[in-house]
Amino acid sequence: MPKANVICRCEEIEIDEIREWIARGYDTFDELKRELRVGMGPCQGRGCRDIILREIAKATGQPVAEIAPGTMRPPVKPIKISLLAEDFREGEHR
Amino acid sequence: MTDFPKTADIVIIGGGGVGTATAYYLAKSGRKNVVLLEKNTVCSGSTGRCGAGIRAQWGLELNCRMALACLDTFEHLDEELGLPTGLNQGGYLLVAYKEKEWAQFQKNVELQHSLGIMSEAFTDVKRAQEICPGVAVDDAIGFTFYQRDGHADPFLTTFAFQEAAKRYGAKFCKFTEVIGLKAKDGGMTVETNRGSIDCKEVINCAGSWAQDVAAMAGVKLPNWAERHQILITEPVDPGVCPPMLMSFSGNYYIQQRPHGSIIAGESPSSDIRLGYTSNVNSIASIARTVLKLLPRAKNIRVVRQWAGHYDMTPDSAPILGETDVKHFWHATGFSGHGFMLAPVAGQIMTALLNGDKPPFDPTIMDYRRFERGERIVEPNVV
Numbered sequence A: 001m002p003k004a005n006v007i008c009r010c011e012e013i014e015i016d017e018i019r020e021w022i023a024r025g026y027d028t029f030d031e032l033k034r035e036l037r038v039g040m041g042p043c044q045g046r047g048c049r050d051i052i053l054r055e056i057a058k059a060t061g062q063p064v065a066e067i068a069p070g071t072m073r074p075p076v077k078p079i080k081i082s083l084l085a086e087d088f089r090e091g092e093h094r
Numbered sequence B: 001m002t003d004f005p006k007t008a009d010i011v012i013i014g015g016g017g018v019g020t021a022t023a024y025y026l027a028k029s030g031r032k033n034v035v036l037l038e039k040n041t042v043c044s045g046s047t048g049r050c051g052a053g054i055r056a057q058w059g060l061e062l063n064c065r066m067a068l069a070c071l072d073t074f075e076h077l078d079e080e081l082g083l084p085t086g087l088n089q090g091g092y093l094l095v096a097y098k099e100k101e102w103a104q105f106q107k108n109v110e111l112q113h114s115l116g117i118m119s120e121a122f123t124d125v126k127r128a129q130e131i132c133p134g135v136a137v138d139d140a141i142g143f144t145f146y147q148r149d150g151h152a153d154p155f156l157t158t159f160a161f162q163e164a165a166k167r168y169g170a171k172f173c174k175f176t177e178v179i180g181l182k183a184k185d186g187g188m189t190v191e192t193n194r195g196s197i198d199c200k201e202v203i204n205c206a207g208s209w210a211q212d213v214a215a216m217a218g219v220k221l222p223n224w225a226e227r228h229q230i231l232i233t234e235p236v237d238p239g240v241c242p243p244m245l246m247s248f249s250g251n252y253y254i255q256q257r258p259h260g261s262i263i264a265g266e267s268p269s270s271d272i273r274l275g276y277t278s279n280v281n282s283i284a285s286i287a288r289t290v291l292k293l294l295p296r297a298k299n300i301r302v303v304r305q306w307a308g309h310y311d312m313t314p315d316s317a318p319i320l321g322e323t324d325v326k327h328f329w330h331a332t333g334f335s336g337h338g339f340m341l342a343p344v345a346g347q348i349m350t351a352l353l354n355g356d357k358p359p360f361d362p363t364i365m366d367y368r369r370f371e372r373g374e375r376i377v378e379p380n381v382v
């Protein structure tokens, strides 16, 4: 079945799935991320975060600005394994 | 947010794999009024940061038996819980680079076979490459493999336990931090940032914070948190690393998720208790290892890195059972393998609290073993 209302393009998650899990009590960005992978795609949530935060705001009655946007993790831009490997410094702690 | 309960039968502290599995099995066994308290959100601790590998290839009989029971459980868990757990049985391919390690592996396999874990030991690199195409392990001297091993999705698994526990009546309170514990007649009082709860039993499932929670009741645990870092790539076509590729002496583990991303990690060089900050040298080191083992992964891009805690004990084995404080129980200290053992931990705790015979005798996992100078010695651990 083709997905109609895709909110998170990287992970192909629809608005209905997001609303369903919010209704089950998963009303933080981090919880939705863990269950549905929204925000975990190559764009790291640039494409979907705002819409999802608005959905959470609607469901919980909190202002959007007060909803925690979830953790942003390095590297911010995807880097090739071979390039990253060059950064290794022998003897420095890991 | 859920209404805050004033009383409970059983309070579980910590919403990781261990706490949610324990809540599920207790509620399923008919215990009413099971309440789980989580200071952040469910799966925000080690469980949500882990490699989520599951293996029956251990070197100690108890660990083999417990892990095998977990595999049996995981194989039916989707059905039982009514939600997917993302189980993927691509096997664990363990790589030995040292003679002593290889000798130990062969002993382990003998033990595993005697327990019905039909693992395979071999030295042929070609066989390794059948399991993991293109893997560069010419410098290795031996391998073991067990097809039923693999990994599951830690988030899906934990949430599946949570949802199923809720269906049996368990309550979950997030953003609820336990800040004090008081023993009282016939139970305990649990103080939180949202008020206190009077209950009959308390189970400490606080993972790498368990020692802090234990201290609130005057119980001293020798546990500590050890930072481990891990990276994940963009999703790529399957077949890059079908098994969990792992080596103790080589210090790595690499796997590809069903979703396509590759996860890789290593043990840290030094510095424990470093919190969640990530460091570039660690991630570069992991990338270098991946590049060496899987040269064709060179153009795959890393999208994230993160850190999590191993919930360590002095012998890297868990602590299960009641403490010197009556009604105060522990299921903690899983030392880097608590995801896979969570189902069995939940089953053991449920039997103990119900006064039933547990599926495994947890006596040797008593925390007082450290004072007595005893250790549980597992050879197949990082």
Ligand SMILES: Cc1cc2nc3c(=O)[nH]c(=O)nc-3n(C[C@H](O)[C@H](O)[C@H](O)COP(=O)(O)OP(=O)(O)OC[C@H]3O[C@@H](n4cnc5c(N)ncnc54)[C@H](O)[C@@H]3O)c2cc1C
Binding pocket: B013, B014, B015, B016, B017, B018, B019, B037, B038, B039, B040, B041, B042, B043, B044, B045, B046, B047, B048, B049, B050, B051, B052, B053, B054, B176, B177, B178, B179, B205, B206, B207, B208, B209, B210, B213, B228, B229, B230, B265, B307, B308, B309, B310, B311, B331, B332, B333, B334, B335, B336, B337, B338, B339, B340, B341
């Ligand atoms: C990088 C990495 C890789 C790993 N790989 C594997 C693997 O491949 N296989 C495997 O089996 N294991 C693995 N582990 C280990 C595994 O993650 C842990 O052993 C397991 O998740 C422990 O589960 P837990 O439920 O005990 O702890 P956690 O998941 O840490 O849960 C404890 C919870 O307690 C909460 N808490 C703490 N204090 C309080 C308080 N005062 N009040 C309320 N709540 C509180 C925390 O917020 C946390 O959510 C790995 C760990 C890391 C870090």
Ligand code: FES
Binding pocket: A007, A008, A009, A010, A011, A038, A039, A040, A041, A042, A043, A044, A045, A046, A047, A048, A049
């Ligand atoms: S659109 Fe959701 S992660 Fe990219």
